[in-house]
Amino acid sequence: MSVTAAAALRIEPFKVACSSCNLRELCLPVGMSGAQLDRLDELVALRRSVPRGEPLFRAGDVFQSLYAVRTGFFKTCVASEDGREQVTGFQMAGEVLGLDGIGTERHTCDAVALEDSQVCAMPFHQLEDLTRELPDLQRHFHKIMSREIVREHGVMLLLGSMRAEERLAAFLLNLTQRLRARGFSATSLVLRMTREEIGSYLGLKLETVSRAFSKFQDDGVLEVKQRAITVLEPERLQQLVGQARC
Amino acid sequence: MSVTAAAALRIEPFKVACSSCNLRELCLPVGMSGAQLDRLDELVALRRSVPRGEPLFRAGDVFQSLYAVRTGFFKTCVASEDGREQVTGFQMAGEVLGLDGIGTERHTCDAVALEDSQVCAMPFHQLEDLTRELPDLQRHFHKIMSREIVREHGVMLLLGSMRAEERLAAFLLNLTQRLRARGFSATSLVLRMTREEIGSYLGLKLETVSRAFSKFQDDGVLEVKQRAITVLEPERLQQLVGQARC
DNA sequence: CGCGAGCTTGATGCCGATCAATGCATGTGG
DNA sequence: CCACATGCATTGATCGGCATCAAGCTCGCG
Numbered sequence: 001m002s003v004t005a006a007a008a009l010r011i012e013p014f015k016v017a018c019s020s021c022n023l024r025e026l027c028l029p030v031g032m033s034g035a036q037l038d039r040l041d042e043l044v045a046l047r048r049s050v051p052r053g054e055p056l057f058r059a060g061d062v063f064q065s066l067y068a069v070r071t072g073f074f075k076t077c078v079a080s081e082d083g084r085e086q087v088t089g090f091q092m093a094g095e096v097l098g099l100d101g102i103g104t105e106r107h108t109c110d111a112v113a114l115e116d117s118q119v120c121a122m123p124f125h126q127l128e129d130l131t132r133e134l135p136d137l138q139r140h141f142h143k144i145m146s147r148e149i150v151r152e153h154g155v156m157l158l159l160g161s162m163r164a165e166e167r168l169a170a171f172l173l174n175l176t177q178r179l180r181a182r183g184f185s186a187t188s189l190v191l192r193m194t195r196e197e198i199g200s201y202l203g204l205k206l207e208t209v210s211r212a213f214s215k216f217q218d219d220g221v222l223e224v225k226q227r228a229i230t231v232l233e234p235e236r237l238q239q240l241v242g243q244a245r246c
Numbered sequence: 247m248s249v250t251a252a253a254a255l256r257i258e259p260f261k262v263a264c265s266s267c268n269l270r271e272l273c274l275p276v277g278m279s280g281a282q283l284d285r286l287d288e289l290v291a292l293r294r295s296v297p298r299g300e301p302l303f304r305a306g307d308v309f310q311s312l313y314a315v316r317t318g319f320f321k322t323c324v325a326s327e328d329g330r331e332q333v334t335g336f337q338m339a340g341e342v343l344g345l346d347g348i349g350t351e352r353h354t355c356d357a358v359a360l361e362d363s364q365v366c367a368m369p370f371h372q373l374e375d376l377t378r379e380l381p382d383l384q385r386h387f388h389k390i391m392s393r394e395i396v397r398e399h400g401v402m403l404l405l406g407s408m409r410a411e412e413r414l415a416a417f418l419l420n421l422t423q424r425l426r427a428r429g430f431s432a433t434s435l436v437l438r439m440t441r442e443e444i445g446s447y448l449g450l451k452l453e454t455v456s457r458a459f460s461k462f463q464d465d466g467v468l469e470v471k472q473r474a475i476t477v478l479e480p481e482r483l484q485q486l487v488g489q490a491r492c
Numbered sequence: 493c494g495c496g497a498g499c500t501t502g503a504t505g506c507c508g509a510t511c512a513a514t515g516c517a518t519g520t521g522g
Numbered sequence: 523c524c525a526c527a528t529g530c531a532t533t534g535a536t537c538g539g540c541a542t543c544a545a546g547c548t549c550g551c552g
Contacts, residue, residue: 078399080487084403084407086407102392103389103390103393104392108396138374144349145395146345146391147350149345153324153355153398156324157332160448161331161449194530196530208509211532214532451541451542452498453500453540
């Protein structure tokens with residue numbers, strides 16, 4: 001589908017429904033009953049397509065909705081005044097985007113599609129209203145926010161105390177785990193992001209990321225063909241992450 | 247009343263009440279009316295004292311309550327299996343502890359008092375119930391979680407792309423801002439944490455933190471006497487943080 | 493007073509940044 | 523179909539910032 005055709009279909013003609021979505025075990029509706037799902041369906045009325053390279057939202061944009069990734073892949077990144085940029089996360093199907101905007105009513109980071117993607121938009125104030133009626137939904141929403149905080153703790157640990165190869169190993173293990181949870185192979189994957197984006201996320205330069213990939217390949221831990229990665233020895237990646245520094 | 251509540255009241259005979267707390271403009275009750283505050287007062291029935299060096303909770307503990315710091319100072323830290331530790335934050339009066347535990351029903355980090363401290367415990371399930379009745383409280387609670395996410399984005403930027411002196415400058419500016427919001431001097435402060443804890447938070451070794459302090463002192467930006475810091479030229483700290491890398 | 497925890501300061505070395513060149517895949521126009 | 527441009531990745535050489543190792547120093551406290 002061309003970019004312009006995708007734009008024309010910005011409001012999808014198909015009925016968007018959590019109740020019939022194959023991501024409902026990963027997304028916001030986890031653990032909700034049929035009647036509850038119907039209520040959520042009313043809320044999630046809008047599906048949006050985001051072509052590769054385009055932002056779903058930008059820092060400074062007024063915050064209105066949370067977004068659940070339906071298909072595709074995103075990165076979120078923050079920037080300081082002087083232009084330094086930091087990728088703060090990568091999001092795949094079933095994951096939620098936009099939590100950063102709740103605090104200030106404006107988004108504080110950019111969310112950019114790394115491939116042609118679709119999201120479900122959930123107007124936040126309506127979602128808040130609904131969570132007051134549906135305790136299960138409220139509970140789950142709070143868990144999603146809390147887990148994001150815990151995930152970021154993990155990234156801080158990585159950035160604060162791991163060496164380059166350990167960081168990349170942790171990153172790859174995290175990716176494969178999330179892919180496996182979505183029914184994909186845990187051993188072969190195609191990276192959606194560049195070496196530079198991986199580096200930004202891991203606090204490394206792209207050359208260092210590239211060297212680490214090559215090292216892993218030389219050691220027989222991975223097979224690397226540009227962005228196509230095959231994990232040959234996952235347990236050695238695991239070792240690397242759990243290893244003491246020096 | 248539970249045994250533990252009775253114990254706490256023996257230590258602390260005063261009625262704990264958000265409505266009469268001088269932190270109500272910084273803490274959970276921000277922007278709430280008198281009637282709403284009364285409801286919150288019912289919830290926050292328990293005050294707990296935590297002596298310096300003692301944990302308020304530990305990773306693995308069952309999650310039951312959020313805690314608002316009333317007096318004192320805390321650090322939170324996560325550890326990986328191999329013993330690496332990362333300080334993920336420092337919390338002062340009016341700030342909330344325990345958000346990490348919501349996702350898994352267990353705490354995922356340690357919260358340790360850096361000086362003799364007091365916290366208000368808020369049983370989380372009761373808080374959730376109350377937020378369903380008080381939209382203002384719900385809104386504010388969501389903002390607190392979101393701001394924690396945004397704060398961590400900032401730390402990721404710091405850890406991923408700043409050099410040692412920039413990190414320390416950013417840290418000091420953040421501390422002084424928060425102290426000023428509490429009515430303290432923005433120029434003179436006493437650090438509650440060791441060089442090692444600062445280093446852990448900033449992804450540096452304690453020697454590097456110490457050298458950066460000395461450098462700032464030599465440059466006339468700070469006066470450093472062990473943990474007593476005087477900021478002589480805040481604008482130069484600000485410069486440092488906003489500066490491009492090389 | 494002497495001990496110990498925490499802090500400072502110096503010397504050295506290493507990891508990853510930087511600079512630079514080359515390789516490789518994709519796309520575009522002649 | 524080839525020539526060429528472009529974006530991304532790899533690889534090598536060099537450099538620099540921070541970690542590491544190792545003494546001293548300061549201050550509070552029993």
